[in-house]
Amino acid sequence: MSIKNISKGLILALFLIISTIIASSNVLGVEKVISNSADWRDVYSTMLYASLIGKQPGLFLTSTRHGTILLYSIPTGTNGTLIVSSRSQPYTVNYKSAMDSQGYKDVEELVTNKINLDLAKRVVKEKNIKKFIIVDDAYGYNALSAASYAVIDNYYVLFVNDRNAAEIDTFLSGITIEKMIIFGQVDETVKSRLAKYNPETINKGDRFDNNIEMVQRYLKVRQSKQVLMSNGEFIEASIMSGDDPVIFIGKSTVPQQIQDYIKTSGFQVSVLIGNELINSATAIRRQLGISVFVKFAQGSRTPTGPIATVEDLDKFPMPRYAVDMGIYSIMYNKATGSLWVTYKNKAGIGAYVKGTITINGDESLKIADTDPVFIDKNQYKTIIYNQFIDGRQIAIDSSNITAAVYTLFGEGKKSLDNVLEASMQVESVQILDGSVMNITNVEYDKNKKAFILTVENIGTVDSYVSAEITDILINGEYLTISSPGTILVKAGKKAKIEIAASLSDLDISNNPTVKVKIYYGERENSLINTRSAEFPFNLVSLDYATYGLVLLIIILILLIIFGKKKCPHCKHKNSRLNKICKKCGKPMNSKVHGQVENREEGKQQ
Numbered sequence: 013m014s015i016k017n018i019s020k021g022l023i024l025a026l027f028l029i030i031s032t033i034i035a036s037s038n039v040l041g042v043e044k045v046i047s048n049s050a051d052w053r054d055v056y057s058t059m060l061y062a063s064l065i066g067k068q069p070g071l072f073l074t075s076t077r078h079g080t081i082l083l084y085s086i087p088t089g090t091n092g093t094l095i096v097s098s099r100s101q102p103y104t105v106n107y108k109s110a111m112d113s114q115g116y117k118d119v120e121e122l123v124t125n126k127i128n129l130d131l132a133k134r135v136v137k138e139k140n141i142k143k144f145i146i147v148d149d150a151y152g153y154n155a156l157s158a159a160s161y162a163v164i165d166n167y168y169v170l171f172v173n174d175r176n177a178a179e180i181d182t183f184l185s186g187i188t189i190e191k192m193i194i195f196g197q198v199d200e201t202v203k204s205r206l207a208k209y210n211p212e213t214i215n216k217g218d219r220f221d222n223n224i225e226m227v228q229r230y231l232k233v234r235q236s237k238q239v240l241m242s243n244g245e246f247i248e249a250s251i252m253s254g255d256d257p258v259i260f261i262g263k264s265t266v267p268q269q270i271q272d273y274i275k276t277s278g279f280q281v282s283v284l285i286g287n288e289l290i291n292s293a294t295a296i297r298r299q300l301g302i303s304v305f306v307k308f309a310q311g312s313r314t315p316t317g318p319i320a321t322v323e324d325l326d327k328f329p330m331p332r333y334a335v336d337m338g339i340y341s342i343m344y345n346k347a348t349g350s351l352w353v354t355y356k357n358k359a360g361i362g363a364y365v366k367g368t369i370t371i372n373g374d375e376s377l378k379i380a381d382t383d384p385v386f387i388d389k390n391q392y393k394t395i396i397y398n399q400f401i402d403g404r405q406i407a408i409d410s411s412n413i414t415a416a417v418y419t420l421f422g423e424g425k426k427s428l429d430n431v432l433e434a435s436m437q438v439e440s441v442q443i444l445d446g447s448v449m450n451i452t453n454v455e456y457d458k459n460k461k462a463f464i465l466t467v468e469n470i471g472t473v474d475s476y477v478s479a480e481i482t483d484i485l486i487n488g489e490y491l492t493i494s495s496p497g498t499i500l501v502k503a504g505k506k507a508k509i510e511i512a513a514s515l516s517d518l519d520i521s522n523n524p525t526v527k528v529k530i531y532y533g534e535r536e537n538s539l540i541n542t543r544s545a546e547f548p549f550n551l552v553s554l555d556y557a558t559y560g561l562v563l564l565i566i567i568l569i570l571l572i573i574f575g576k577k578k579c580p581h582c583k584h585k586n587s588r589l590n591k592i593c594k595k596c597g598k599p600m601n602s603k604v605h606g607q608v609e610n611r612e613e614g615k616q617q
Contacts, residue, residue: 042092042120046082047072048107049098052247053149053171054127055328056159058096059252061131063163064139069249072328079104088115095121096131128171129183135168142190143167146198146206152330153244154196156251156258157223160240161230163254167191172198177205184209196222200487200516217489218426219244220267223260227273230257238281239274241293241304243429247328248285250307256283261292262422262429266299269426274300283307286325335363337421339434340392340537342369344413347442349406351379352540353417354394357387362494366428367395367419371408371438379406384425386480388494393531394538413438445540447475449532452506455550456515456526463493464552465509467530469501476500477532478539479509485522486515498536523549 045067047058055072062070071086073079086093093116095107104110108121124130135141145162147155149171162169172180177199184206192211194203196219203213216222227239240258242251251258259282261270279302284293287308297304310323336358343352351371357363364384371377379397387393399405416435420428448471455464465479480494493513501507515523527546531539576585577600584595591600 042067042094043090044086044093045070046095048095048102048104050101050103051098052152052328052330054098055247056155057128057131060169061135063252063254064135068253073103074326074328076103079107083114092118096127097121097123099123099125132168132170136187141166141168142187144192145169146172146194147196148173148198151196153219156244157226158195159252160254160257161226164233172202174199174201177202181205197489215488218424220260220270220427224273227257227259237279239279241282241284243289245330245332248325261289263289264291264431265429266292266295267426267429333361333423335359335421335423335430337363337365337432339417342415342436343439343441344408345441345443347444351397351406352394354392355387356392357389360389361423362388363421363423364425365419365421370416372414386492392537394540396540411440445534446473447471447532447534447541449475449477449530449543451528451530451543451545454526454528454547455552457552461514463511463513465528466506468506469503472503473534474500474502475532475534476536476539477530479530481511482527482529486519520551525549
């Protein structure tokens with residue numbers, strides 16, 4: 013090989029080395045990454061990006077004032093800072109100038125309204141990321157579930173919904189995708205759009221079960237004896253670091269599947285993030301026997317005096333689905349020997365309840381639900397108990413009855429992470445309910461996007477009724493959907509109840525049968541009777557536009573046949589089908605009439 017060729021090779025190698033250094037300079041030159049946005053999706057994306065490029069912990073602003081406080085924790089000698097600022101929702105406008113004025117060097121500010129996508133483009137270029145987890149941004153807790161696993165196995169989390177699916181697809185089409193996971197509930201259009209990337213779908217239908225799946229995947233990559241605990245309602249630096257898996261616990265209690273998993277997981281130490289969940293953490297320590305440490309504060313960053321105080325952790329709130337349940341009334345019906353417990357769902361989303369009620373403080377007089385009961389948003393529901401938990405029929409002699417209520421509730425059957433506790437006086441009543449209702453038909457109207465239930469009052473009294481469809485599979489998730497309220501059905505009459513539900517063609521094929529349950533009674537707030545039935549899926553799809561056009565044509569034909577038309581000569585009204593006027597005998601066609609007159613005038617001339 014000639015010296016000339018060797019020189020060319022050295023020059024080429026040197027060029028490649030320099031190009032690589034230049035290309036990676038943005039990553040190697042950054043020590044701190046800061047989120048400056050009031051949108052949790054931007055904060056999450058920035059924190060994840062920081063962890064993936066190895067510059068965690070990322071930092072984030074929680075208010076305009078916090079922008080100044082945060083700088084006390086960053087040395088002015090920091091070699092390179094990337095600020096990721098929302099164009100429309102920044103806490104501090106031009107945060108870079110504030111850092112420049114404080115003496116910070118090499119500060120870069122990325123200002124955009126598409127932070128999740130723009131950081132995806134950067135991390136693909138800088139770290140050659142080719143694996144993605146797809147999450148719907150309507151479910152923030154799913155994003156937090158995925159965070160730790162995403163960091164240690166080099167996945168970037170993309171927020172995808174029906175509005176941005178096309179744009180995300182365009183971005184992904186330029187990448188050789190190594191692996192894609194669709195995590196949790198996403199829109200059907202997103203699934204269809206991304207199907208060409210052969211994604212794996214993880215959706216157990218419950219946020220706690222989904223969370224356990226991600227923890228298990230984390231442990232396959234990296235074993236850990238320590239776990240972080242959160243309720244999935246806020247972002248905190250350690251949750252986004254990937255150093256430990258994150259497991260969800262409830263605000264007031266620990267869901268059963270989480271308890272069962274912790275027992276078999278081998279975790280020895282748990283770190284509770286924030287002290288709001290101390291009751292749940294205490295239950296874990298007592299019932300499951302693992303050590304629990306609470307991370308609830310950090311050292312003060314603001315110089316205030318010789319003795320340093322502490323600050324609350326930097327936590328950014330996530331969207332939460334507030335469930336709120338209350339006890340409306342508890343009555344003991346002497347006529348039937350049953351206890352009526354009426355709940356009111358005070359929130360704007362449906363929820364499940366599972367209650368345990370102790371009478372007069374006597375543990376032997378206890379009743380309980382065997383399965384969770386669904387109560388739709390802003391609705392009442394009465395649950396009737398006829399037996400104590402030991403199987404004895406309910407019979408209470410005392411006139412002074414008290415009830416201690418301990419009810420678990422939550423947005424899913426397995427997500428009963430809230431507790432309703434109450435102690436109240438039980439009203440003694442003597443009521444006989446003579447309502448008798450039947451379900452006669454169920455069909456799905458594709459145009460109305462609703463199930464239509466036909467119910468019949470076969471009793472002798474007017475009755476109120478509400479309805480629900482249970483365990484309907486919609487977009488890969490089993491749901492219970494309910495009618496918006498109660499209706500009154502007169503004795504001996506039928507009525508139709510609409511339950512809104514948007515089903516795709518795939519959903520229709522996935523539900524060969526429909527399970528229906530109605531609640532009814534003589535009193536609107538005490539629907540104490542129930543009836544269940546199962547029907548074959550019956551699809552009704554009327555094309556209203558076509559039927560309207562046919563109706564219009566029929567009307568026009570009728571107008572032609574039975575309509576009247578004035579004679580152009582004598583103005584007498586004749587049938588439109590008549591060619592000769594019945595009164596004057598002249599042609600009804602005005603042109604023919606004119607031609608006849610012209611001929612007559614010609615003859616006269």
